[in-house]
Amino acid sequence: MTDLAAINPTLLVFALIVASTPILLAALGELVVERSGVLNLGVEGMMIVGAICGFAAAYESQSPLLGFAAAALGGAALSLIFAFLTQFLLSNQVATGLALTLFGLGLAAMLGQNYSGEAVPATPRLNLGPISDIPFVGRVVFGHDWVVYFSLLMAALVWAFFKYTRPGLILRAVGENHDAAHALGYPVVAIRVAAIAFGGAMAGLGGAYISLVRVPTWTEGMTAGAGWIALAIVVFGAWRSGRVVLGAYLFGGVTILQLNLQAAGVAMSPELLSASPYLITIAVLVVISADRSRAALNAPAALGRTFHASS
Amino acid sequence: MRRRGGWGLKALLEIDGVTKTYPGVVANNSVSFSVGENEVHALLGENGAGKSTLVKMIYGLVRPDSGVMRFQGGTYAPASPHEARRAGVAMVFQHFSLFEALNVAENVALGMEEPPPMRTLAARIAEVSEEYGLPLDPSRVVGDLSAGERQRVEIIRCLLQDPKLLIMDEPTSVLTPQEVDILFETLRKLREEGTSILYISHKLEEIRALCDEATVLRLGEVVGNVDPKTDSARQMAEMMVGASLMTPSRDSGSFGEAKLEVAGLSIASSSPFGTSLRDVSLTVRAGEILGVGGVAGNGQDELLAALSGEALSTPGTLKLSGQDVSALGPNARRALGLLAAPEERLGHAAAPDMSLVENALLTGGVRKKLIASGFLKWTEARRFADEVIGQFDVRTPGADHAARSLSGGNLQKFVVGREVLQAPEVLVVNQPTWGVDAAAAASIRQALLDLAAGGAALVVISQDLDELMEISDSFSVLSEGRLTQPRPAAGLTVDEIGLMMGGAHDMGVAHAAG
Structure with missing residues (x-):
């Protein structure tokens, strides 16, 4: 029995934003990493490690804020393993990134053995008194926890960083042509290590948002592919901050919508509905990147290439 | 234009006994020469003669194992290109050090120590490029430019920093004959304004047309100094190669189907x-x-x-x-x-x-x-x-x-x-x-x-x-x-x-x- 009226638009949009935030955080981090010319496929691993580090710290200290800080540190620490292997030992970025994901999943499962089924204190929501009570707008715009606003602020900051600042220009230059950047005297490896660590911290935050806010509990493998979606969204967003926000919200939106549709009993096979966020994201990806030459224009030219100063 | 390099004018850059060794190969062995003020100095040599290593040392990309460099009378040992640029040394690379997806102004900013805000910089680029006859639109993406235009980006990047010494590594290999003429005019103008140029090439006719002095390198060592205005191209070439050159020969037959x-x-x-x-x-x-x-x-x-x-x-x-x-x-x-x-x-x-x-x-x-x-x-x-x-x-x-x-x-x-x-x-x-x-x-x-x-x-x-x-x-x-x-x-x-x-x-x- 289909009952579309049961879908509450306020709750729908609210849940959409909550579902999108982890992906947005991880994708923004990966965006900076890829702009510096490094392809880190370990996003999923860094997210899950962030999720358990955040959960454990929040549980032990009873402070969600400390949990997020620990998640950022955990994600960054794991990403530095990747940085050491690819930037100093010149290992292949694709293989190392895949290994990082596998390693992260295993490490998180081990760290999380004693935390299954435990609960953490809730991350407080913004409360602006009467404003938060305005129907729809109050809840959807002013009713979130600080991490949601932080993720959107980061999107704006990343955009401004690349558009207006000199360090942003240098980072883009390193991702475009590392040999030329080296010849001009820029420390290619140091810049890339910093970008990788930033990407790791952002992925860690994204993971912690799942274990501290969205679910909030610890289960093994709880990121469930969010890291891979974040990676896809960076490409779909053509390495631009604004489009990455759009991509993350599109995926989050379809995910929540299909859950609501399933709950409302729409006459479609649940398997197809569950697959729909992936299918729609892939379809949009294909459409947007249909113009091959334009996609190639946006991609950082040195993406995934190993740099070794030959002089 | 008077030739001034050999007239006892004080040297801008002196290289004294510089040696650089890589595993298994001596790139530079006790190289000494000097570039005077207001001089276009040629560095001649075959591939592998050690020219690139030498200029990389002057530009701070590589450090010499031994020997000293002096610039404007003081000790000069740049640890990085930033230091070299601050001292007044600029370089135009053979394989351009440009970023194709960035625009002209961004590329120029990346090669400067303290670039002004983008809008001021764009105006300066337009101004300087007109002054030297190298028109360039600061907002164009470098990937769309021709090789000649790309080189202009590199040159203007250098000129905006008022260098005392401009190093040019094989600058004409990608230019049309007309573009070469224009480049030479720009370089002569720079010399008149007091910039010295270290010009690296193996094209002898160009060196004869442009340079005041020439140092010839072979297998990492200086084999001599020549006067490009008087010595013949063949003499210089044989000095460079260390043997007499053969000219390819052919029979001009008729063609088949x-x-x-x-x-x-x-x-x-x-x-x-x-x-x-x-x-x-x-x-x-x-x-x-x-x-x-x-x-x-x-x-x-x-x-x-x-x-x-x-x-x-x-x-x-x-x-x-x-x-x-x-x-x-x-x-x-x-x-x-x-x-x-x-x-x-x-x-x-x-x-x-x-x-x-x-x-x-x-x-x-x-x-x-x-x-x-x-x-x-x-x-x-x-x-x-x-x-x-x-x-x-x-x-x-x-x-x-x-x-x-x-x-x-x-x-x-x-x-x-x-x-x-x-x-x-x-x-x-x-x-x-x-x-x-x-x-x-x-x-x-x-x-x-x-x-x-x-x-x-x-x-x-x-x-x-x-x-x-x-x-x-x-x-x-x-x-x-x-x-x-x-x-x-x-x-x-x-x-x-x-x-x-x-x-x-x-x-x-x-x-x-x-």
């Missing part, structure tokens, strides 16, 4: 910064060498891909000895005798991490019958690789070494030799002597001439006009993907070629106005 016929060939480029081929037609007969000139990036790579079979074309556009091969891939074309040697050595002409034997097999497998019913014949492949190494004087410890381990010039000899020794009916080569020293270049050209004398048809794509004039029977130019009507090479003047190339139009006007 048409081997390669291309009619109305148009192919879209596969790269976003590439140039699509538009309505290209050409005919090469047995025994003929067609030289294709033009500034890099005007469709050279695409033409090679279309002829080799990497890019397929519409039926009927490409005929080999009368047979339509437009729809055949590279190996099918090889079997019929159409071979190609592309420009990019590592990754296109050769697989960098595979050995020379394997690389010999990769293109030689079909014609030299190194493959029998799916199995590789290693003994024959090795024999073929050794034959290439022996006949083309490829310096390598052995055929089992990876292609990557060879120097650029040696690998070039290998990839050209590999095709020549397969006895092609038609051979297409792009930049056959790029980065190869004069003696080896002469022997590669001789091999190409011998091949044509034996009845093969050759298409030689090159940016080196002297080379094309030396070996071509007919000559045409690629410009924005279009090929001009081939003309007999004998009797063509540099001016006529420049007009065919059609570059530099706006630049000439700028100088006339200034």
